Each structure stands twice: as structure tokens, then as C-alpha cells.
Amino acid sequence: MRDDVRALVIEKMLDGKDVPDGEDLLISGLIDSLGVMRLVRLLEARFSITIPAEDVIFEHFASIDDLAAYVERRKAAG
Amino acid sequence: MSGRLLHHWVDEAAARAPNVPAFRMRDDEITYERLARKSDQLAALLIEGGVRPGDRVGLYLNKSLETPVALFGVLKAGAAYAPLDPTAPMSRTAAVMRECGVRALITHEPKARAAETLLSTENLGDDFALVIGAAAPPAASLRAISWSALDAAPSLDEPDRTEDDIAYIIFTSGSTGAPKGITHTHRSGVAYALAAAELYEVSPDSRLSNHSPLHFDMSTFDYLSGPCAGACTVIIPEAYAMLPASMSTLIEQERFTHWYSVPFALIQLLEHGALDQRDLASLRWVMFGGEPFPAKYLRALRAHMPNATFSNVYGPAEVNQCTYHHVLQEDFAAETPPPIGKTWAIADGIQLDEHDAIMNTGSIGELAIASDTMMEGYWGRGDLNAKAFYTRIGDDGAKTKYYRTGDIVRDLGDGIYEFVGRKDRQTKVRGYRVELEEVESVISAVAGVSEAAAVIIEGASGSAEIASSFTAQMDDGDDLINRIQSAVAEKLPVYAAPAHLERIASFPRTTSGKIDRNAVARQFSIAKSEEAIAHAG
Numbered sequence: 135m136r137d138d139v140r141a142l143v144i145e146k147m148l149d150g151k152d153v154p155d156g157e158d159l160l161i162s163g164l165i166d167s168l169g170v171m172r173l174v175r176l177l178e179a180r181f182s183i184t185i186p187a188e189d190v191i192f193e194h195f196a197s198i199d200d201l202a203a204y205v206e207r208r209k210a211a212g
Numbered sequence: 213m214s215g216r217l218l219h220h221w222v223d224e225a226a227a228r229a230p231n232v233p234a235f236r237m238r239d240d241e242i243t244y245e246r247l248a249r250k251s252d253q254l255a256a257l258l259i260e261g262g263v264r265p266g267d268r269v270g271l272y273l274n275k276s277l278e279t280p281v282a283l284f285g286v287l288k289a290g291a292a293y294a295p296l297d298p299t300a301p302m303s304r305t306a307a308v309m310r311e312c313g314v315r316a317l318i319t320h321e322p323k324a325r326a327a328e329t330l331l332s333t334e335n336l337g338d339d340f341a342l343v344i345g346a347a348a349p350p351a352a353s354l355r356a357i358s359w360s361a362l363d364a365a366p367s368l369d370e371p372d373r374t375e376d377d378i379a380y381i382i383f384t385s386g387s388t389g390a391p392k393g394i395t396h397t398h399r400s401g402v403a404y405a406l407a408a409a410e411l412y413e414v415s416p417d418s419r420l421s422n423h424s425p426l427h428f429d430m431s432t433f434d435y436l437s438g439p440c441a442g443a444c445t446v447i448i449p450e451a452y453a454m455l456p457a458s459m460s461t462l463i464e465q466e467r468f469t470h471w472y473s474v475p476f477a478l479i480q481l482l483e484h485g486a487l488d489q490r491d492l493a494s495l496r497w498v499m500f501g502g503e504p505f506p507a508k509y510l511r512a513l514r515a516h517m518p519n520a521t522f523s524n525v526y527g528p529a530e531v532n533q534c535t536y537h538h539v540l541q542e543d544f545a546a547e548t549p550p551p552i553g554k555t556w557a558i559a560d561g562i563q564l565d566e567h568d569a570i571m572n573t574g575s576i577g578e579l580a581i582a583s584d585t586m587m588e589g590y591w592g593r594g595d596l597n598a599k600a601f602y603t604r605i606g607d608d609g610a611k612t613k614y615y616r617t618g619d620i621v622r623d624l625g626d627g628i629y630e631f632v633g634r635k636d637r638q639t640k641v642r643g644y645r646v647e648l649e650e651v652e653s654v655i656s657a658v659a660g661v662s663e664a665a666a667v668i669i670e671g672a673s674g675s676a677e678i679a680s681s682f683t684a685q686m687d688d689g690d691d692l693i694n695r696i697q698s699a700v701a702e703k704l705p706v707y708a709a710p711a712h713l714e715r716i717a718s719f720p721r722t723t724s725g726k727i728d729r730n731a732v733a734r735q736f737s738i739a740k741s742e743e744a745i746a747h748a749g
Contacts, residue, residue, distance in 0.1 A: 158451070166706065167454040167480055168671075188486035191458040192451055 135209075136202035138180075143198060146176050159197055170195065177201075183208045215375040217398045218405070219287040221439040223248050229416065229442060235280045236466070237447040242277050244442070247284065253365035254285030254344070258316060261342035261355050265290030265371045267315040268381060271426060272296045272305070272330075274322045275447050278345075278359065279426060282318045283435060287398075290371035291315070292378040294393065295427040298323055300705050304391070306334035308383045312393050312591045316342035320359065375399040381591055382429045382529050385708065387636070387647040389654065393591030394429075394529045403584035404532035405436035407558050411536060412470060412497050412523070418443035419466055419494070423453060423473040428644065429529035430501065433472050453477065456485035460492070467494040472525070474643030475505035476675050482509055487516040494519075501525035501533075502643025503676070504549035504631060511544050526552035526631070529645075530600070530615050532585040534559040535629060551630040552621065559583035562614060563623060564602060578635055579621045580614035587615070639668050641676050644707040651678060651710065654703045658696050660684050665719060666710060667733040669740065679712035679736040683719060712736055 143159070144150060147169060153159065173195075174185050183205065194204040222244060225234065230245035242250070263269060269286045271293050273279050286293040294312050296305050309317070314336070319327040324346040332349035341355060348356035379401045381393040414420065414437050422434035422445050438445035446466045452458045460481055463471070471478075478500060481487065498513070498520045510522060527533035537543075537553025555561040562570050563577035571577045580602050589597040602614040618636055621629040637648045648666040655664035664682040671677035684692055693713060700709045720731035 167456075167477075168675075170454050171484065186486075187484045188457050188489055190455055190484060191461070192449075192455055195455060196451060 135206045136198065139177075139202040139205055140198050142176060142180055143173070143201070147173055153198065159195065159201075177205060181205055181209055215398075216402050217287065217373060217375065218379055218401050218436060219251065219284045221405075221436075221442075222251065222284050225439060225442040232416065232442065233444045234439060235277055235422075235445050235447060237275065237277050238449065240277055241444075242280065244439075247280055250281045250362060251284035251288055252368040253362040254281055254318075255288035255370070256365040256368040257344070257357055257361060258285065258289040258291065258342070259369070259371070260366060261316060261344075261357060263289050263291050263315050263342065265373060266377065267291040268294050268312045268378075270294050270296050270309050270314040270317045272298060272317055272319040272323050272327055273426070274298050274320070275422070275425065275450050276320060276322075277447070278320045279447070280435065280445075282344075283426075286318070287379060288368065288370055290373050290377070292380055292395075294381040294383070295425075295431075296383075297425070297427045297705055298326075301702050302326070302330050302334065303702055304705065306330060306336065308391050308393075309334075309336050309340075311383070311391060312381050313337055313339050315339055316344065317346075319343070319345040321345070373398070375402065378588065380432075383427065384529060384645050385638075385647045385650055385705075387638075387649040389650050389703070392593055392596060395588045395591045396532070397588050400532065400585050400587060401432070401436055402440075403558060404432065405440040407556060407585065408433050408533060409437040409441045411556060412437070412499065414438065414441040414443050414470065416442040418469045420445040420470045421463070421468050421472060422447045423471070423477055425450075429532070430472060430474070430525075430643070432532060433499075456480045456483070460485040460487055460490045463492055463495065464490050469494055470497045470499065471495055471520075472499040472501075474502040475500050475509070476503075476642040478505075478513060479509050479675070482513050482516070490516070492517050492520075496520060498522045499525050501527075503640040506549055507544060507546045510539060510550070514544060522550075524550050524552060526629075527581075527585075528615070528617050528619070530587045530617075531559070531581050531583055534561065534581045534583055534585070537628070551624060551628050553629065554627040555581070558585065560612075560614075561627075561629070562604070563621065564616070568602065570604070574623050574625065576620060576622045576632060579617045579619050579629060581617060582612050582614045586613070639676065639678075641668075641678060641707045644705070646678065646708045648678070651680060651700075651704065651708055654699055655680055655682055655696055655710075658692070658699045660686065660688065660692050661696065663719065663727070665727045665729055665732050667729050667736065669712070669733055669736045671711065677711040678708065679714075679733070680710040681714045681716045681719070681732055681735070683717070684715055712740075714739075 225244040226248035233241040234244045234247045235242050269291050271282050327346040344357045348354040375398045379398045381395050383391045386392040420434050420438045424430040434445045495517045522539035524537040526535040535553045535555050539550050543550040560582045562580050565577050604612045620632045651666040652664045662683040666680040668676045669679050720728040722728045
């Protein structure tokens with residue numbers, strides 16, 4: 135799951151630039167505020183999940199590690 | 213007597229209420245007593261490191277509690293601070309530093325590596341002598357001091373300064389591609405901070421939001437009006453500003469009384485902030501500025517912020533602020549955005565026609581502003597300063613200097629102005645000023661490009677997006693697009709990068725042969741809506 139999330143973020147959000155799993159995704163201009171909303175839509179489509187607004191928070195989106203863990207939980211919850 | 217200087221407020225609050233938090237971020241805070249002491253120590257180190265009264269010091273910092281220490285430390289050293297965009301391309305940051313000839317750079321751990329690369333690759337001029345918070349590159353004749361050295365700093369011998377000395381320089385996009393430095397004195401900063409604190413009822417009980425980054429002029433309210441009133445300013449981390457549902461939690465937990473941002477941030481909060489689940493009753497003032505706010509979003513927001521008065525804040529960074537309009541019942545119901553309102557008590561506004569004649573009430577013309585909050589001028593740019601101001605000679609022969617805003621406004625009566633448009637091609641993207649000529653000049657300079665035209669189109673949530681089309685000498689496909697994107701990333705701030713880039717065979721032209729930019733914008737809008745339809749299908 136982490137690899138899938140990672141591939142999606144790198145391909146669609148970072149124009150192919152690599153980013154370490156633990157690195158802060160949201161600082162230093164890696165992703166901006168509109169980018170976050172685009173990422174949410176991409177994750178929903180790719181993993182067939184819905185992500186409610188109240189889940190789009192720092193604890194879930196800070197790094198690829200955090201994001202992968204969240205998507206996994208969301209998918210398991212059905 | 214040196215008069216009122218911006219940092220005096222910090223020392224006065226420290227004496228009056230030492231344990232009150234001046235700034236908070238995440239679970240950490242800095243009290244007025246500590247801020248006063250740390251900024252004294254930093255000032256002493258700056259002076260020891262060669263910073264002299266009137267020098268400029270660059271601040272290369274992410275959002276942090278070091279930011280207020282750096283800001284007030286530079287002022288106490290008698291110097292002016294120049295906030296640098298920590299996300300800007302390195303060459304642009306270096307250009308800003310050279311433009312105002314900084315003596316020193318203050319950075320910190322998250323930006324240390326970037327700062328070290330900057331220092332080792334860019335020539336910052338002969339006057340550059342000191343870096344705080346990063347290592348000096350090998351072989352550079354530079355002093356480097358770490359933040360941990362503050363506690364061992366000598367005691368501060370504060371230089372004698374006056375209200376007319378420079379205090380801060382905010383950089384903005386220039387149409388020729390060179391950033392220009394809006395230079396403010398202690399006098400203009402103090403006049404602004406006091407007037408804004410009074411108008412928006414900032415008191416020691418207030419909790420201000422710092423949403424804007426420091427290099428964006430709206431941050432002066434958070435960093436100057438807060439201490440002016442002895443209030444607490446809560447710095448919103450960059451990541452939270454991208455995550456509306458986290459930001460709304462912060463508003464609730466920190467019990468913000470004042471919110472100040474561009475409309476875009478509030479619209480994001482409304483659309484993605486899970487506001488149904490938040491209690492935002494602590495908000496008393498919701499201030500916005502930088503661009504018009506569509507009334508339908510204001511209507512929806514009001515339902516979530518029951519105790520707030522909404523206020524449209526207007527003023528180019530050159531005058532800090534000059535007009536305001538507290539949103540009225542009829543404005544919420546309107547189809548058009550609320551007006552920019554009337555000049556506040558300390559400013560005088562006039563409208564000029566194209567021949568510089570002062571217009572009668574009820575006209576449409578360029579707004580010019582005279583106020584103590586006005587900048588001294590653009591740093592080192594006599595050419596721009598000659599054009600930026602209008603001198604009015606009164607009946608008694610007295611001269612008054614007005615700043616020409618470049619904004620065309622309609623006088624609605626009762627002194628209320630409505631924004632109509634720009635005199636030039638300056639535009640706003642999420643509140644940031646962008647000169648479309650600058651975007652075009654960066655694209656046109658790429659080898660293989662013949663001509664470029666940049667326009668504004670409507671993007672998501674009613675926000676503006678930059679779109680640019682270009683013509684090319686030969687067809688080398690994606691390679692050229694890639695080269696343009698690299699040039700844009702190297703030379704322009706993130707917000708000025710075109711969201712849409714398209715090669716076309718030839719430009720639509722007006723009858724006089726100029727590129728028809730309205731037609732270019734229409735083409736992009738049509739392409740966008742077709743794309744949306746295709747996605748929906």
C-alpha cells in the first residue's frame with residue numbers, strides 16, 4: 135500500500151521527483167493547498183475510497199508514511 | 213528622544229505583562245518577557261557581527277517562533293528586516309538580497325541546508341558579512357553564528373534611532389522581472405499597526421491568527437498590531453494552511469478572536485474545513501483582503517461564525533492599509549463582492565483622471581492615497597519612485613504626497629469606493645501580486661519561444677489562475693514545454709507559475725496588431741470547460 139500511495143504521489147503530484155517516505159510533504163512547496171484537494175480526489179479514485187473533509191488533516195497527510203497508513207485504514211473500514 | 217519605534221511595544225508589554233504569550237505555534241509559545249530578552253540578545257549578536265544602523269537583514273525562515281525574535285532583534289539592532297519567501301527559487305531569493313544589499317541573513321534549522329547552498333552558489337555582494345542559523349560555506353569570508361549562541365550574547369547597547377529610519381522592506385513582483393522593495397519606516401509601520409489595532413479592537417485578550425507568510429504584507433497586522441496591543445498572535449504552520457480541516461480545529465482550540473487572510477483561504481475553509489463540526493464562536497473579527505470576495509461565500513461563512521463582524525481590508529503594501537468596509541446586511545445579500553469601502557481616519561483618498569486632474573465625487577478613476585502609513589519608496593529605485601507618487605499643492609501652497617495605487621475605483625457616494633480594475637496588467641493570484649508582463653518575459657526568454665501572452669482565467673472556487681499561451685520557432689514538442697516549466701520554476705515564485713501552458717500556431721490579434729489577450733483568455737476558458745465536461749462524462 136505504501137508503494138502504491140508513494141507512486142501515485144510522485145507521478146501525479148511531484149512530476150516524478152522522489153521524496154523520502156517520512157519527509158514532510160506539505161512544507162517547502164512540495165504540495166500546495168489546491169494540490170491537497172487534487173490529491174484527495176486522486177486517492178479516492180485510485181483506491182475506491184471516500185475521504186470525508188474532516189479526515190483531510192495534518193495527522194493523515196503530513197508524509198507518505200502517514201498517508202499510506204490512513205488509506206489502508208480507510209480501505210479496511212470499507 | 214527617539215520617538216515611537218516598532219519594537220518598543222514588545223519591551224513595554226514585557227514590563228507590563230511579562231508572562232503573557234506574545235506568539236504561539238503548535239504547543240509552544242514565547243512570552244513577552246522572553247521575546248524581549250531573546251530579541252535583545254539577537255540584536256547584540258547582529259551588532260557584534262557587523263550590522264550597523266540602517267543596514268538590511270534578510271529573514272529566511274519558515275513559520276516558527278524564531279520569526280518574531282528575528283524580526284524584533286533586527287529592529288533593535290537599528291536595521292531593517294527584509295522577509296524572504298522560503299519557497300521561492302534560489303536565484304530569485306538571491307536577487308532580492310542583492311537588490312537591497314543585505315548585510316546579514318537570519319535562517320534556522322529547516323532552511324539551513326537551502327541557505328548554505330544559496331550562500332555557496334550566489335554572489336551576495338561585498339557588504340554581506342554574517343549568517344545566523346546556518347554554517348558558512350568553506351572559504352567564504354563570512355561569520356556564522358548559531359541560535360544557541362544567543363544566551364552568551366553581550367548586553368545590548370541599543371543604537372539611537374528615529375521614526376524616520378527604515379524598518380522593513382517587503383518585496384513584490386516587478387513588471388520587468390526584477391523584484392522591487394517596498395520600504396517602510398518605523399513611522400509608517402507604527403501608524404499602520406496602531407490604526408489597525410484600534411479599528412479592529414485588538415486588546416490584550418485578543419488571539420490573532422497569523423495565516424500569511426511573513427513576506428506577504430498582510431502579516432504586518434499579525435506581527436505588529438498584535439504586540440502593539442499586547443495581544444497573542446498564533447502562528448499557523450504552513451501545513452495547516454493547506455489542510456482546512458486542521459485549520460478549523462486550530463481556530464476552535466486556540467480560540468481565535470481575529471482572523472485575517474485572503475478570501476481564498478476562507479473559501480477553502482468553508483468548502484473543506486468540516487465547519488459543521490466546529491465551534492467558531494470565539495471569532496469577533498473576520499478580516500480579508502488582497503482580492504474581491506464573492507458574496508455567496510461570505511453568506512455561507514457567516515452561518516458558521518455567528519459572533520464575527522466581517523471586514524474587507526484594502527490597501528496596497530505601499531500604504532499598508534487605507535480603506536475598509538465592514539460587511540453589512542445588504543452586502544451579504546448582494547450578487548457582487550463587498551466594496552473596498554471608505555478611507556480610514558488617518559488616510560486621505562483622491563481620484564485622478566488620466567491627465568492627473570483630481571476628479572469630482574461620483575467618478576471612476578485611479579485611487580491615490582496620502583497617509584502616515586505610506587512607504588518611503590521603492591528601495592534604490594528612483595525611476596519607479598518618480599512615477600509612484602503624485603504631489604498635490606494645496607490652496608496655501610502646502611505640498612502633500614499621494615501614492616498612486618494603480619487601482620481604478622468607483623466612488624459610490626458617502627466616500628465608499630468600489631474596486632473596478634487595474635490601470636496596468638498587475639493581477640492577484642490568491643492575494644499575491646503578479647505582474648503578467650513578468651510571467652511573459654520569463655517564458656519569452658526561453659530559447660525557441662517566439663512570443664508569450666499570460667492571462668488570468670477563473671479556476672477552482674472562483675480563484676484566479678494564470679494561463680499562458682506561446683508561439684514557437686519550431687516544433688520540438690514536449691521538450692520546449694519542459695524547458696519553459698524549468699525556467700518558470702527557476703525564476704518565478706510558486707504562485708506566479710502558469711497553471712495552464714499551451715503552444716499555439718499564432719495569436720489572435722486586435723485590429724491594431726496587438727495580441728488580443730481577451731481572446732486568449734476566452735480560448736483557455738473554453739478549453740477548460742470542455743475538459744470539465746469530458747471528465748464528467
